[in-house]
Amino acid sequence: MNSPAVQLRTRVPRIAEAAVERARLRVVPRRRTRASKVPFVVLVTLLMVGGVVGLLLFNTSMQQAAFATTALEDQARTLSARQQTLEMELDELRNPQRVAEQAQRMGMVPSHRPAYLELPSGKVLGEPAPAAPTDGLRLLPRPPAKPAVLTPEPIVQQAFPTGTPADASAPRDGRGSGGSDRDSD
Known part of the structure; x- marks a missing residue:
């Protein structure tokens, strides 16, 4: 049999040849694959829709807060006016x-004539006397006296001069004597 060193020598070139065969470069046709745009478009659309919905929700909550603030301010004004009235x-x-x-x-x-009570000793100071109905105080001031200029003596004049009254047969309708032209018609 061959010795291990000989076997190694014969095996190494064969392994090397196989490795060289596998390592050879060859031209491979280029694959033209386009990445799909659908996931990117869907992602951007979802982000935009989410942003718009978020802005709408934020705006709605701000409007509700503004209405609540206005209602509370009106209530505060009403309560303040009520407090002033009370x-x-x-x-x-x-x-x-x-x-x-x-x-x-x-x-x-x-x-x-009030009497006072001394608390530590319980002693009554002064001589109490009941109040009488005539002991009342004047609470309202007296009206001021009217000046004499405002109360002059009455001036009396006679309606007719002394003697006989003027034509007693004259009508007493205040038009004087003789009547009017309308009476003659």
């Missing part, structure tokens, strides 16, 4: 003049 009514109800007038209508009168 404060004015409260000020009117707290008016000391009004409170005193209502107290007088209810029969209340101020006490001119």
